[in-house]
Amino acid sequence: MSSNYLYTDLSGYYDLMCLDISYHAQSYGVQRLHKLFGNNGQTHLDLACGTGPHIRHFIDFGYQSSGLDVNQPMLDQAKSRCPEAQLLLGDMCGFEVDEPLDLITCFLYSIHYSDGIEKLEQCVASAHRALKPGGMFCFNSVDKNKIDNNLFEQHTVVQGGSLFTFRSAWHYPGEGEKQSLKLSIEKTTGGITHSWEDEHPMVASGFEELTKILQSFFDVHILEHDYERIVPWDNTSGNAIFVCVKA
Ligand SMILES: C[S@@+](CC[C@H](N)C(=O)[O-])C[C@H]1O[C@@H](n2cnc3c(N)ncnc32)[C@H](O)[C@@H]1O
Known part of the structure; x- marks a missing residue:
């Protein structure tokens, strides 16, 4: 049963949930990859941009950065963080842009929000269409064959x-071709606990299958999932960064 509190009613808690993520390191790492593999342009679109933390960093690096997300409450948060950015409500599996772009990103495994392999292909095709020649599409992915259902991440934060x-x-x-992301939030105030459970349906793919899809559009480089070092993927890890360059 799917439920989606985090990106709607509880979107105000999203940044708290992501407090441990180094958005600067991720954005800086992709900017470095863009310098290496991409063109020299500065127009950028972040797919599934959420509350806009990457957009903020890309603007601060000098990019003309914009965002697209399917949930308006997330875009509302992004607007307060990045008032100068153009923020579009829409589905990344079928989007169009007015002017072709230099860089398209999709962070935090959000490309898996494509609803099945066919939609994933449509997302890749949309990104390809929206880029200039020499433009770069960069995202991270998890290989379905390497998922360990017993692992989970947990952290606690005190606020207000x-x-x-x-x-x-x-x-x-x-x-x-389906996997899910299970999320839970517990909030305890004055001894009273409220809890919410989300289950987000996502597309599952192996890296071999994903690479085949990407290679029908792009030149593809697969890197280790490390935003601070540029290291080719070792053909083993279950997480990787995909750098896709439009010829
Ligand atoms: C895990 S959050 C990532 C947000 C942000 N990229 C980050 O790194 O913090 C996933 C985001 O994907 C958005 N999303 C889910 N399905 C989408 C779709 N089909 N098209 C565009 N955005 C989508 C959600 O609304 C949510 O903001």
Whole structure:
């Protein structure tokens, strides 16, 4: 059963949940990759931009940065963080832009929000169409064959007199093209606990299958999932950064 509190009613807690993420390191790392693999342009679109933390960094690096997300409450948060950015409500699996772009990003495994392999192909095709020649599409992905359903991440944060506990875990049933992201939020204030459970349906793919899709559009480089070092993927890890360059 899917539920989506985090990107709607609870979008105000999203940044708290992501407090441990170094958005600067991720944005800086991709900017470095763009310098190496891309053109010298500065127009950028962040797909599934959420509350806009990457857009903020790209603007500060000098990019003309914009964002697209399917949930308006997330875009509302992005607007307060990046008032100068153009923010579009839409589905990354079928978007168009007015002017071709130099860089398109999609962080935090959000490309998996494509609803099935066909939609994933449509997302890749949309990104390809929206880029200038020499433009770059960069995202990270998890290989469905490497998901361990027993692993989860958890952290706690105290804010405004409340204790928050956030948990997240991948779940892959072992076959097929669907996986899910399970999230839970617990908020305890004055001894009273409220909790919410989300389950987000996502596309599952192996890196071999994903690479085949990408290679029908782009020159593809697969790198280790490390935003601070540029290291070719070792053909083993279950997480990787995909750098796709339009010929
Ligand atoms: C895990 S959050 C990532 C947000 C941001 N990129 C970050 O790194 O913090 C996933 C985002 O994807 C958005 N999303 C989900 N499905 C989408 C779709 N089909 N098209 C565009 N955005 C989508 C959600 O609204 C949410 O903001």
